Amino acid sequence: MAKKIGKMSKGWWLYLILGILATLFGIALFGNMALAITTVAVIAGIYFLVSGIFGAILTIVDRQYIHLWGLKLALHILVIIAGLCMLTRPAFALSFLWFICGFGFLFDGISMIILSLEIKKANVGSWVLLLILGILVALAALSIMGNPILGLAIVAISAAISAIVFGVSNIVYAFQIKKLG
Numbered sequence: 565m566a567k568k569i570g571k572m573s574k575g576w577w578l579y580l581i582l583g584i585l586a587t588l589f590g591i592a593l594f595g596n597m598a599l600a601i602t603t604v605a606v607i608a609g610i611y612f613l614v615s616g617i618f619g620a621i622l623t624i625v626d627r628q629y630i631h632l633w634g635l636k637l638a639l640h641i642l643v644i645i646a647g648l649c650m651l652t653r654p655a656f657a658l659s660f661l662w663f664i665c666g667f668g669f670l671f672d673g674i675s676m677i678i679l680s681l682e683i684k685k686a687n688v689g690s691w692v693l694l695l696i697l698g699i700l701v702a703l704a705a706l707s708i709m710g711n712p713i714l715g716l717a718i719v720a721i722s723a724a725i726s727a728i729v730f731g732v733s734n735i736v737y738a739f740q741i742k743k744l745g
Contacts, residue, residue, distance in 0.1 A: 579738035587731030593724035600720035605657035607723075608665060609650030616643035631682065639671055662715030666708035673702030 593600035620640035627633040646664055650657035657664070676698030683691040708715040 576738045576742040579734045583731045583734030590724050590727030597720045600723045604719050604723045605661050609647050612643050612647030616640045662712045666705045669705035673698045
């Protein structure tokens with residue numbers, strides 16, 4: 565283990581640079597909400613595309629174990645289409661980003677609820693926390709979808725905060741690795 569940490573410590577400055585850049589990017593996002601929204605649109609498009617593809621593949625592979633697998637597959641296909649639209653039609657993405665993100669969160673919330681019920685049915689573990697989180701995510705999604713201004717503000721602020729937290733954590737990590745080496 566010490567040998568691995570020693571090797572990692574040689575590249576500590578890469579984590580530092582990444583952290584500084586991410587922190588500066590987060591600060592820039594706070595200063596320019598249009599940039600934040602555009603950035604989130606691109607990232608959301610990529611996320612929707614990748615998430616939809618993997619979700620569809622997993623649904624097809626595990627279809628014998630998934631109740632209403634056809635509905636879940638259809639939802640994944642809609643997510644793929646939304647991701648493609650967001651990446652190929654930026655105006656679409658910016659016009660409906662609040663709704664698309666809300667839809668994505670709603671889909672995640674519903675998926676969590678379905679998964680919790682499958683866990684309960686299979687009697688393989690704790691399902692209540694997952695059910696509660698799924699309901700909370702779905703309710704948050706509905707609030708974002710119901711108010712476009714609130715939805716865009718939440719999206720922009722979340723992007724800025726996420727970049728700053730990611731940057732600061734990489735800076736801290738860089739110095740911890742350096743100290744260990």
